[in-house]
Amino acid sequence: MIHYAPQARQRISDEAIERFHNECAMIQSDVKHRYLLIHCLFIFLIINLTSTQICQNDIPDFFYNVSFAGPLFDQSIYTITTSNFSVLSPIGTNVFTFNVQPQTNYTRPSFISTSVTGRALNITPGIITVTSNDPSFIVTSLSNGSYALVTNTFPLNYFSPYNRYLFNLIATQTYPNRPLVSSTAIVQINLENYNVHAPIFIPSNQIFSISETAIIGTRFGTVYASDADNDGIIYSISSSQFSIDSLTGVLQLQQTFQSSPASQYFVSVTASDDGTSCLPARSPCPRFSTTTIITINVTAVNKRSPQFLNQICGSTISFYESNIIGANITTLTVFDDDRGENGQISISFPSEQSRTTVSGLRNTAYSQFYMQQLTQTSTTRTAVLRTNTSFDYDAPGAARVWYLFVLATDNGTPQRQSFCSLRINLLDLNDNPPVFIMTSWNYTIYRSAFGNSNNARFLRIIASDADSGLNGMINYYIGTINVPYFTINQTTGTIILRNNIPGVFSLDVNQFPITFQVYAQDRGSPPRVSEANATVTIYYNNGNDPPPARWSDPRYEELNFPIIEKYYERYSDRPIFNDTYGFNGTIIYQLTSQTSSIMTVSSPFPNTYIPFSDAPVSKNGNIFSSGIVVTRCSYKAHQIYNKFQMHDESVIKIDEIFIVELILNCYNDFIFLLDRLA
Incomplete structure (x- = not known):
């Protein structure tokens, strides 16, 4: 084992370290020399072994310059x-x-x-x-x-x-x-839990809807709230109209809506926690509540049809013929308390296509009137029925009664409507004075024809009034003062003897001819008097000469009874008769002459056509028989649903000597036909 001196070890160590750093630098700069890494590690191990513990504590600093140990x-x-x-x-x-x-x-x-x-x-x-x-x-x-x-x-x-x-x-x-x-x-x-949170509504401002026709108990929404403490929630509501389930928050209708409910309700709803979050550890536990305002929209439903007020439907409305164009005949008020467009009302006549009668004929009455709608106020709208033309009650063929339908429609979905029928009557004004059919009347009294009776009837004066009803009924008066012997029947216009005259034989022939004036006055209000009087001249024959002609029955002079319009269809070959009146249809008169006789029936008014004519005359000695037959009594020009009465004044002339009035009342017997709406 080799041991180096300290100086040698220090030198080797320094040289090795320097060499190691240089070679490592080469590795970082040139990746192609990776093999040097192994060589570097080998040298590092040699240095560490040869220098024993010198570099042990410097290893972290050697690589990172940091200690891995924190605070x-x-x-x-x-x-x-x-x-x-x-x-x-x-x-x-x-x-x-x-x-x-x-x-x-x-x-x-x-x-x-x-x-x-x-x-x-x-x-x-x-x-x-x-x-x-x-x-x-x-x-x-x-x-x-x-x-x-x-x-x-x-x-x-x-x-x-x-x-x-x-x-x-x-x-x-x-x-x-x-x-x-x-x-x-x-x-x-x-953690130890505690009730610290109030409930929160999700969402905070909730909106619900319910139909205004909903029944009690109808559920229409759920209010929801949460609690961060996970407490149970109890719901309550401040409304008598609605209720809420205290546990689930389900809303339901408590009372039915009124006829015109509000479109919106703003209701307070409260969510309260039950405080279970801190039980049983803490008792008592606080409670928290949160209140919000919810919006409940009431959905409008077109549940009602428009309603005509004031019981006008089926009534009769009358107006005078003097009303000008645009005159107010009547007003109609219609009520509809539905909300929004469901309560918007329109008042009108039926459409043109709907104006047909049951018989399929066209009803032209609507063209004579129009409906003026006024601005709707709240739940009601008024319309004024006005005239669209002028009227003359007495015009030939004039309509005097109309049946009209009025339609009230709302703008809802589905659309609802109501019908109203009106009878419109035209009233007559006393706008025509009586008119005499002749202004000069001559008559001869034959003593031999009347005997000594005080009840003798002589000449009948005739006047006509174009008005109807009381306005067309006439009274007759003698306008000359101190007329001897004679007076006049105010109702019939017949010249008769005064009550203090015992009979024809008491008349003084020296006072004849007697001439006086007669005027006519109707019974209207105010009454009207004839503008031209009639001049009457009475002659007297006190001998035994018979009159050239006379009626076998004095009642012929005052015949007055009605016949139906379809008389001609039922009795086309029979003279008019009336069993109630005791008249069998035969008119008998007597002539002193043996010559032939012709009885004619004509109108005393010029340019007037009457649907009557005379029957062929039969003769038995100097007794002649005839009658009056119906040629036509149809008035198709009138509205077929109008009932009317027409007076036709006919004059029967016998050899142009006697003038007698025959009044026939012709009634329209058609059934009233009301409009149907197609």
């Missing part, structure tokens, strides 16, 4: 039990204190001081910092190497894994000319 904790594991620490600890609470010291010559492993010149290690103590790798805790420095672990959050999380915090403390020592060194210690903090 020293007073404990490697720190444990805190539940009896010591609570999650309720505020921020800055001291968990525990500990000590950390730097490495020294005596604590560094395998330390042997070197005597090699210039190779002594730098073991000057550096700066030490201690940190926690859990942000819930921080380390504060005290003095003389003491430190404190304090809380950095509140509250602590009891629901960390295994109800504890497990983390590291890291101590780092730095040197001015060496890399830093560090060491760690384990910390385990076992």
Whole structure:
């Protein structure tokens, strides 16, 4: 075994080291010379063996210039039990204190001081910092190497894994000319739970919807809240309209909605914990509650049809013929309390395509009226029925009654509608005065024809009034003062003897002819008087001469009874008759002459057509028989659902000597046909 002198060993060692560094540098610069690495290691081993313990302590410094040993904790594991620490600890609470010291010559492993010149290690103590790798805790420095672990959050999380915090403390020592060194210690903090959190709603502002037609008990949503303490949650609500399940948070309808509910409800819901997080270790345990406002939208449903108010449907509305175009006939008010578009109302007549009658005929009544809608106010809308034309009650063929349908429709989905029927009556005004069919009347009284009766009826004066009803009914008056012998029947216009005259034989022929004026006045309000009076002249034949012609029955002079419109269809070959009146249809008259006779039926008014004519005359001596037949009594020009009465005044002339009025009332017997809506 070879032993070198100290100087030789020092020289060999220095040369070997220098050579070793040079060769290692070559390795770093040229990777192709990897084989030199083996040679370097071999030389290093020789040097180490030949220099015994000289370089043993310099191996770390030789490669890294660092010591692997960090600062020293007073404990490697720190444990805190539940009896010591609570999650309720505020921020800055001291968990525990500990000590950390730097490495020294005596604590560094395998330390042997070197005597090699210039190779002594730098073991000057550096700066030490201690940190926690859990942000819930921080380390504060005290003095003389003491430190404190304090809380950095509140509250602590009891629901960390295994109800504890497990983390590291890291101590780092730095040197001015060496890399830093560090060491760690384990910390385990076992927690004691406590109720520190209030429930939290998720989400904080919840929105729900429910139909306004929902029934009691309808569920429409769930309120959810959580509690970081894992406590049980109890729900409550501040509303009589809605309820909530205290355990599940399920919302349901408690009361049915009113007819017009609000579109939104803002309701307070409270979530309260039960405090079980700190039981049974701590009692009593605090309770926490959180309140939020939830929004409940009530979805509108078109559940009601528009409703006509004031019981107007099916009623009869009347107006006078004097109303001008655009006159207000009546107003219709419609109600619909549905919300939104469901309650928006439109009032109108049916569509053009729907204006047909059951018989398929077109109803033209709507063209004479129109509907003016007013602006809707809240839940009601009003429309005004107005005239679209002028009216004349007395015009030939004029309609006097209309049946109209009015349609009220909302704008909802599905759309709802209601119908209303109205009967519209046209009222007659007394706008026509009576008019005499002739202004000059002449009549001869034959004493032989009347005997000595006081009940004799002579000439009948006839006037006409184009108005209807009372407005068209006429009273007759003698306008001349102190007329001898005669008066007039105010209702029929027949000239008769005064009550104080015993009979025809008492008349003084020397006072004839007697002439006087007759005027006519209707029964309207106010009454109207004929504008032109009738002049009547009465002659008297006091001999035994018979009259040239006379009726066999005086009632013929005042025939007045109705016949139906379809009389012609039923009795086309029979003269008009009336069993109630006692008239069999035959008119009999007598002539003094044996010559032929013709009875004609005509209207006393010019340019007036009447649907009547005379029957062929039959003769038996000087007794003649005839009658009045119906040629036509149809008024198709009228609305087929209008009922009307027409007075046709016909004059029967016998040899142009006697003038007698025959009044026939012709009634329309058609059935009323109302519109149908297609």
